[in-house]
Amino acid sequence: MATQDVHAATLDHAHAAGHGHDHHDDHDEHHEQSFIRKYVFSEDHKIIAKQFLITGLLWALLGGALSMLFRLQLGFPNMDWTWLKPVLGNWIVDNKLDPNFYLAMVTMHGTIMVFFVLTAGLSGTFSNFLIPLQVGARDMASGFLNMLSYWFFFISSALMLISLFIETGPASGGWVIYPPLSALPQAMPGSGMGMTLWLTSMAIFIASSLLGSINYISTVINLRTRGMTFTRMPLTIWAFFLTAVIGILSFPVLFSAALLLIFDRSFGTSFYLSEIYINGQPLDNMGGSPILFQHLFWFLGHPEVYIVLLPALGITSEVIATMSRKPIFGYRAMIGSMIVIAFLSFIVWAHHMFVTGMNPFLGTIFMFLTLIIAVPSAVKAFNYITTLWRGNIIFTPAMLFSIGLVSLFISGGLTGIALGNSAIDIQLHDTYFVVAHFHLVMGSASFFGMMAGVYHWFPKMFGRMMNEKLGYIHFWMTFAGVYLVFFPMHYIGISGFPRRYYSFTSYDTFNMYQDLNSFISVAAIITFSSQLIFGFNFFYSIFRGRRATQNPWLSNSLEWTAPINAGHGNWVGAIPNVYRWPYDYSKPGHALDYIPQNVPHWETVESNLDHENDLIAFEREMEAEALADPQSAH
Amino acid sequence: MTTILFIGAILLLVIFGMLLKVQSMVDVVRGSFTKRAGFSNQVNAVLFLIFLVVGLGLFYWITVDSRQYYLPEAASEHGPKIDNQFWTTMIIITIVFVGTHLLLFTFPYLYQFKESRKATFFPDNHKLEFVWTIIPAIVLTILVLGGYKVWSEVTSPAPANHISFEIVGKQFNWMLRYPGKDGILGKHNFRKIDATNTLGIDFTDKNALDDFMPGEIHIPVGIPVKFNIRSRDVLHSVFAIHFRQKMDAVPGMPTSFWFTPTKTTADMRAETGNPNFTYEIACTEVCGAGHFGMKSKIVVDEPEDYAKWLETQQSFLSQNPDYIKDVPENLRSLAEQQLPKQAVTDSTTVVKAAASIQ
Numbered sequence A: 001m002a003t004q005d006v007h008a009a010t011l012d013h014a015h016a017a018g019h020g021h022d023h024h025d026d027h028d029e030h031h032e033q034s035f036i037r038k039y040v041f042s043e044d045h046k047i048i049a050k051q052f053l054i055t056g057l058l059w060a061l062l063g064g065a066l067s068m069l070f071r072l073q074l075g076f077p078n079m080d081w082t083w084l085k086p087v088l089g090n091w092i093v094d095n096k097l098d099p100n101f102y103l104a105m106v107t108m109h110g111t112i113m114v115f116f117v118l119t120a121g122l123s124g125t126f127s128n129f130l131i132p133l134q135v136g137a138r139d140m141a142s143g144f145l146n147m148l149s150y151w152f153f154f155i156s157s158a159l160m161l162i163s164l165f166i167e168t169g170p171a172s173g174g175w176v177i178y179p180p181l182s183a184l185p186q187a188m189p190g191s192g193m194g195m196t197l198w199l200t201s202m203a204i205f206i207a208s209s210l211l212g213s214i215n216y217i218s219t220v221i222n223l224r225t226r227g228m229t230f231t232r233m234p235l236t237i238w239a240f241f242l243t244a245v246i247g248i249l250s251f252p253v254l255f256s257a258a259l260l261l262i263f264d265r266s267f268g269t270s271f272y273l274s275e276i277y278i279n280g281q282p283l284d285n286m287g288g289s290p291i292l293f294q295h296l297f298w299f300l301g302h303p304e305v306y307i308v309l310l311p312a313l314g315i316t317s318e319v320i321a322t323m324s325r326k327p328i329f330g331y332r333a334m335i336g337s338m339i340v341i342a343f344l345s346f347i348v349w350a351h352h353m354f355v356t357g358m359n360p361f362l363g364t365i366f367m368f369l370t371l372i373i374a375v376p377s378a379v380k381a382f383n384y385i386t387t388l389w390r391g392n393i394i395f396t397p398a399m400l401f402s403i404g405l406v407s408l409f410i411s412g413g414l415t416g417i418a419l420g421n422s423a424i425d426i427q428l429h430d431t432y433f434v435v436a437h438f439h440l441v442m443g444s445a446s447f448f449g450m451m452a453g454v455y456h457w458f459p460k461m462f463g464r465m466m467n468e469k470l471g472y473i474h475f476w477m478t479f480a481g482v483y484l485v486f487f488p489m490h491y492i493g494i495s496g497f498p499r500r501y502y503s504f505t506s507y508d509t510f511n512m513y514q515d516l517n518s519f520i521s522v523a524a525i526i527t528f529s530s531q532l533i534f535g536f537n538f539f540y541s542i543f544r545g546r547r548a549t550q551n552p553w554l555s556n557s558l559e560w561t562a563p564i565n566a567g568h569g570n571w572v573g574a575i576p577n578v579y580r581w582p583y584d585y586s587k588p589g590h591a592l593d594y595i596p597q598n599v600p601h602w603e604t605v606e607s608n609l610d611h612e613n614d615l616i617a618f619e620r621e622m623e624a625e626a627l628a629d630p631q632s633a634h
Numbered sequence B: 001m002t003t004i005l006f007i008g009a010i011l012l013l014v015i016f017g018m019l020l021k022v023q024s025m026v027d028v029v030r031g032s033f034t035k036r037a038g039f040s041n042q043v044n045a046v047l048f049l050i051f052l053v054v055g056l057g058l059f060y061w062i063t064v065d066s067r068q069y070y071l072p073e074a075a076s077e078h079g080p081k082i083d084n085q086f087w088t089t090m091i092i093i094t095i096v097f098v099g100t101h102l103l104l105f106t107f108p109y110l111y112q113f114k115e116s117r118k119a120t121f122f123p124d125n126h127k128l129e130f131v132w133t134i135i136p137a138i139v140l141t142i143l144v145l146g147g148y149k150v151w152s153e154v155t156s157p158a159p160a161n162h163i164s165f166e167i168v169g170k171q172f173n174w175m176l177r178y179p180g181k182d183g184i185l186g187k188h189n190f191r192k193i194d195a196t197n198t199l200g201i202d203f204t205d206k207n208a209l210d211d212f213m214p215g216e217i218h219i220p221v222g223i224p225v226k227f228n229i230r231s232r233d234v235l236h237s238v239f240a241i242h243f244r245q246k247m248d249a250v251p252g253m254p255t256s257f258w259f260t261p262t263k264t265t266a267d268m269r270a271e272t273g274n275p276n277f278t279y280e281i282a283c284t285e286v287c288g289a290g291h292f293g294m295k296s297k298i299v300v301d302e303p304e305d306y307a308k309w310l311e312t313q314q315s316f317l318s319q320n321p322d323y324i325k326d327v328p329e330n331l332r333s334l335a336e337q338q339l340p341k342q343a344v345t346d347s348t349t350v351v352k353a354a355a356s357i358q
């Protein structure tokens, strides 16, 4: 990090000196910031992005490690667990894993992966990093709120982590924490202190997410540089923007759900509880409905799927276009389908509840709405494939992960068509078929998007390159591994194996597939281990990686016009103007196979389309305006 | 099987190792960024082809190999219809799956980077976009309509000639109650639950007097049967695997499903060639540490056998005469018909004793 610090500091200087002031007034006065202000309580979106990323990666390690533990249980139900006693302590009872702890691990794994890795770690990282850089802003609309967003996430992380170590164990009722199980400490040990910590942690997490989203939205709306119209924004920005909108509309509903659950747990209310007899005693709670919780939960829960997926799709769009050296096919259709997906994601939630006792008529409605959402998803998949067609493809690790994402998105998305059909879902609901489905379409696809993003923007983040060879090995092992782990789960699910089962041995109906389960576990362990290759590559390259050039992928978007290791404020001197969309790759007539967004059309007469020549007069005007008043963004 | 795949995985690893010429970690630092795409680019392009071929091969193999375990034999009238929906959908999505992957994994090979070539500038094509919006929309509409038909049928009210009983989840087992001769389940109240009266049967209701609580579910083949589902503590879910039915058990909100069984347990034993075959119910909503063991048995009888089984069942009251004290005066004589002769005198004394204490 040392060399990089110096570098960044110099640039910071150059920036402050060469460019009188900018709209971040605190910037000039404090450019010699203390270490704490610069790297810990930083307001620079790039630093905050790295904080999100590294925290997210650490969470991924833990979340993955938990899945290794329960995969051991599922793959080798007769295993002697004594050797893990030093780590797991009292959770090993008579050489066996405590079933309560099995559920605790599944719950923590799900919570960690969905919220801490793929919401905070993915969206938090790349929205933060890319929005200002790609729309041409010096920072987020509010650096301070942005800083708070990370530190709320940090506190929330700390609480969730602590909950893993308390005596009664962490929350254990599944990541969906359905009451009454989660409401009654009598029902399972994890519903005691662990659940309290879960709820507190998630409440703070929601605050963090909202602070982030508000910032992303206001930045995209207000701080775009001159010429960066909405239809010239890279698809990444569109994706982050829509993700933030979904987050703002849905997370508060989860907050209410959690709040009411806190009331039920601690203040004797009965929002979710009614007619319960447990531990030899009838409870006084009357008139509540557990189904109410499920509606509230899934009102976030389903959009949450898109909160983790859309940023990954945005990243993929950018990477696939850049590395195919081709415009993304159907730019407007891509935006359109994201908007439609974002909208529909709010009206399909009850497809998770077909067999909860909900009115079957509602089930019918939600089945229709759910299958509609498959259409824009299909459009996206076809557009990705068409983008590859007749491209000139360079396989960077980021590109490999992006192609991998498209594959996983298709494989996982298709089984959604089966699950969204309420008649079929009667049989498949809460079986391993569902586990297979969502791990492919949401878990793995989003994880691949995250990896693509890290490999692609690593040079921008750290001024160095990651090792490509290691990246290739990481990709191929992960890609093969993910399919070997999750594909067979479909077959297990088709045979009816329910999820969240500690073991299947007590059923005659589920007595086959032990070998397949062992196989999945072995594959999972190999896949997980191959992530260590990435870990090494990542941390090693931060310090020792090959130095990056300013625009290593010969990309069009604006972030690559900023200096390597840009300081707070991103550009030295004026922010570049934008004259074109970000996908002018391999434009006929142009000598190079890319034309960055800040290249005006009067410099590319040989490749301009007719209507683009008409823009030149207007662009000249814009340039003059910019020269006259370099401060204003518009 | 595990070993085959395991060896396969190892082999793949070796191939990567050789092709990518993994150098020592020190090399991470070295190298320059002049070539836009080198030998690795070709390797990766070829690996996509290999992945496609090997992947499709494995897909075919596991699909055939697991065929024996697919959707366990359907044993209800609507079961085959759901299976039909499922397989129709699976066939369609398999076609799309294979088709899209053929393109997705051959394009990287066909269009790998060549210094001499320039990619085709192809930003848009409204016709194409229209086609692949409209075709999925049509296919999905057809699938949904099929699903809608089956779903409506499965969730429609049970036919008038149905029989019914009650299945109640608690941590961690299922409890059963049949309505007795009157065919009507008596009321229940969770405040009346105790160690014996685990369902809180309310004996002030005359329909409750002949209710009985068997150890396993018996149902007659060919007659619609309705499961009245309740939970006593947390959420559970009744998954009647072979009958293609599933419904959550929700405390405070009774739910139900119904189906018409088409195969007796004996039929299934003959058909599967497994003399020990039993219909099992699994719990599919996580309910605590014992969730994974919360199973129950269903025995599907010929109607005559079912009738015989009913005959042998004794009402809860007859087995627990103490509860006669909860029966109000006006129903007392009715209740006493439930009791074995000698128990009647016993219970009367009990009740009298109880009354005299008050």
Ligand code: HEM
Pocket: A064, A067, A068, A070, A071, A106, A107, A109, A110, A111, A113, A114, A118, A173, A174, A175, A176, A435, A439, A442, A443, A444, A447, A485, A499, A500, A501, A502, A524, A528
């Ligand atoms: C290392 C790779 C992973 C493996 C081997 C793995 C394995 C599993 C398995 C077997 C289950 C089901 C356990 C059960 O039902 O008893 C599960 C649950 C789950 N996983 Fe993963 N998983 C992995 C990565 C991920 C990722 C990246 C995500 C991100 C979305 C994720 C999200 C979830 C969720 C939400 C659940 C459900 C938790 C619950 O039932 O409450 N997993 N995982």
Ligand SMILES: [Cu+2]
Pocket: A301, A302, A303, A305, A348, A349, A351, A352
């Ligand atoms: Cu959903």
Ligand SMILES: [Cu+2]
Pocket: B235, B236, B237, B283, B284, B285, B286, B287, B288, B290, B291, B292, B294
């Ligand atoms: Cu259960």
